[in-house]
């Protein structure tokens with residue numbers, strides 16, 4: 001498999017029908033249907049999702065062993081919030097902020113709020129900086145305009 005193929009097909013989506021060779025159409029949540037015979041097939045995400053639905057107490061190690069999908073790939077699916085594990089599941093992730101067990105994503109609800117507030121503050125600061133730069137840029141231009149091109153060249 002080529003590098004590019006890996007990039008665009010990280011979940012090994014079925015392209016050709018395993019039964020008749022027809023084209024596979026994406027149906028959602030990792031499921032594909034043959035447009036010729038209707039055969040249903042799954043990509044890695046669909047396979048893992050089905051397994052979790054049928055084996056709610058499974059750990060990442062067990063899911064990986066049963067589906068052949070790597071543990072890191074399963075972790076990535078959970079991180080992307082494409083997969084959410086059930087309450088009774090032993091599958092869990094750790095909050096990036098505090099290490100508490102979470103069901104999906106990067107942060108627990110508390111750290112999620114903190115992260116969102118920090119991001120908003122950062123955005124506000126950046127907007128302020130951009131505004132300040134715009135104002136000073138405008139002032140420089142005005143001065144150059146008044147003093148002429150020679151002054152402008154010397155200043156640079």
Ligand SMILES: [Zn+2]
Pocket residue numbers: 017018019020021022034035036037038039
């Ligand atoms: Zn088919």
Ligand SMILES: [Zn+2]
Pocket residue numbers: 095096097098099100107108109110111112
């Ligand atoms: Zn947390």
